[in-house]
Amino acid sequence: MEIDKARLYIGGEWTEAAAGTYFDVVNPATEQVIARVPDAGPQDMRRAIDAALAVQASWADAPAAERAQILLRAAQSMRAQLEDLARLMTEEEGKPLSESRGEIAYAASFFEWFAEEAKRVYGEIIPANSANKRILVIKRPVGLSLAITPWNFPAAMITRKVGPALAAGCPVIVKPSELTPLSAFAIAKILEDAGLPLGVLSVLTGTQPGPLVQVAMDEFSVRKISFTGSTAVGKRLMVQAAETMKRVSLELGGQAPFIVFADADLDAAVENAVIAKMRSVGESCVAANRMYVQRPVLEAFSRKLTDALATMRMGDGLQNDVTVGPLIDGRAVAKVERHVADAQKQGARLLLGGTRPQGPGYFYPPTVLAGVTDSMLIAQEETFGPVAAILAFDTEDEVIARANNTRAGLAAYYFTRDVGRVMRLAEHLEYGILGANDGLPSTAQAPFGGMKESGLGREGSHYGIDEYLDIKYVSLGGINC
Known part of the structure; x- marks a missing residue:
């Protein structure tokens, strides 16, 4: 789609906001405005809800095969338009083109996967206590759903929510991040072209998410909310959802440990550490935030990781040889700088990076800190940036306890050749996603989700x-009458 013609998508109509207001979308690599987008308000949300309710029954009753075909066509279209979609994503989010291409393929896989799952929503017959009865179990769409998605994966986080909603027979309203709305509009156009009935999908962008979302939270007919974002906002949404007993799925903040044991394949551990840390320049809820390295290999791992990160090239993601793009905005840079400064003040050693470059763009270089301790901010908060914080440990029991000493529980990684240890950590690490000798575990066919304050439900x-x-x-009674 042409980014200078972005419009709200409400009830199958591309339209302006009711208030006639707009906001700017900025490329984080250049700090230049790339689009002006309608700024939706409560009246626009009301229109989207009414449009969805008008078609809810017919979409719920549509054959599963019909819903599946629409999703399959959308997946095929995403793959056919991969280069255009990747470029659009890089312009609004900043990640390198190679990563954007990977995300579009990943996003399309959710449409494909749930197209297949649409045809596998099975019922059940349960033996009754009476010869005159039968007990049948059926599954039906929960109803109108609201998907609130983040900026860091602006395509995949939409398809991971919209895919299952549409497959199940639910109309859905998407409220993407105001920082990355263009990918959401592009996906809406793809679904429209794939034959999705008008009204089943709406996409609303707005700079005042509170009043916008509140309309949906107050509306009893909105029966489901799925949110990916901060833990604080997730908690507020959960409280609001309780008023009308909405179904809730929450994928919230992480504090991922990355554990390297002395018996690990060190080269493989370093290669995967780069992936787990630097994917989307560390702006991922499953990014490795605390790197625990067993003392016998601490020096070797630190040296190898520093050497690997030193080869990465930072710059505008539209340049083909760039592997490190900008952070999303100035607030993100400020948080990274605060974490690095706090760590250095408390005695951490800077092995690489640590200084923001001059010039436009929200850039921060790959950075390695050694001698990090659990008391430092970088070990207690989600950094969401390209900083590898290395902490030493001695024993398995010790590192499990330290890794679990957080309210977050989304993802954890560990590297070891000991099969028994693989199973022990799988059972005792309090995280919903575990990468055992794997720094990139996310895939459409696996249940993504966290424990503790990292959320509820699975995607x-x-x-x-x-x-x-x-x-x-x-x-069912009266069988033998």
Whole structure:
């Protein structure tokens, strides 16, 4: 789609905001405005809800195969338009083109996966206590759903929510981040062209998310909310959802440990540490935030990781040889700078980076800190930036306790050749996603989600569609009459 013609998508119509207001979308690599987008308000959300409710029953009753075909066509279209979609993503979010291409392929895989799952929403017959009865279990769409998505994966976080909602038979309203709205509009156009009935999908962008979302939270007919973002906002949404007992899926903040044992394949551990730390320049809720390295290999791992990160080239993601793009905005840079300064003040040693370059763009270089301790901010908060914080440990029991000493529980990584240890950590690390000798575990067929304050529910896998289905049972009597 042409980014200078971006409009709200409400009830199958490309339209302006009711208030006639706009906001700017900025390229974080250049700090230049690349688009002006309608700034939706409460009246626009009301229109989207009314449009969805008008088609809710017909979409719920549409054959699963029909819903599946629409999603499959959308997946195919995303792959066909991969280069254009990747460039659009890099312009609004900043990540290098190679990563944007990977994300578009990843995003398309959720449409494909849930197209297949749409045809596998099975019921059940349960043996009754009476010969005159039968008990039938059926699954039905939960109803109108609201998806609130973040800026760091502006395509994949939409398809991971919209895919299962549409597959289950739910109309859905998407409220993407105001920082990256263009990818959301592009996906809406793809679904429209794939034959999605008008009204089933709406996309609203706005700089005042509180009043915009509040309309949906107050509306009883909105039966489901799925949110990816900060833990603080997730908690507020959960409280609001309780007023009308909405179904809730929350994918919230992380504090991922990356654990390297002395028996690990050190080269593989370093290669995967670069992926787990630097994917999307560290702006990922599953990014490795605390790198615990067993003392016998501490020096070797630190040296190898520093050497690997030193080869990465920072710059505008539209340049083909760039591997490190900008952070999303000035606030993100300020948080990274605060964490690095605090660590150095408390005695951490800077092995690489640590200084923001001059010039336009929200850049911060790959940075390595050694001698980090658990008391430092960088070990207590989610940094969301390209800083590898290395902490030493001695024993397995010690590192499990330290890794678990957080309210977050989204992802954890560990590297070891000991099969018994692989299983022990799988059982005792308090995280929903575990990468055992794997720094990139995310995939459409696996259940993505966290424990503790990292959220509720699962996205992806066959569990993902269950988040959009209600279970009903029918007790059928009079069989032998």
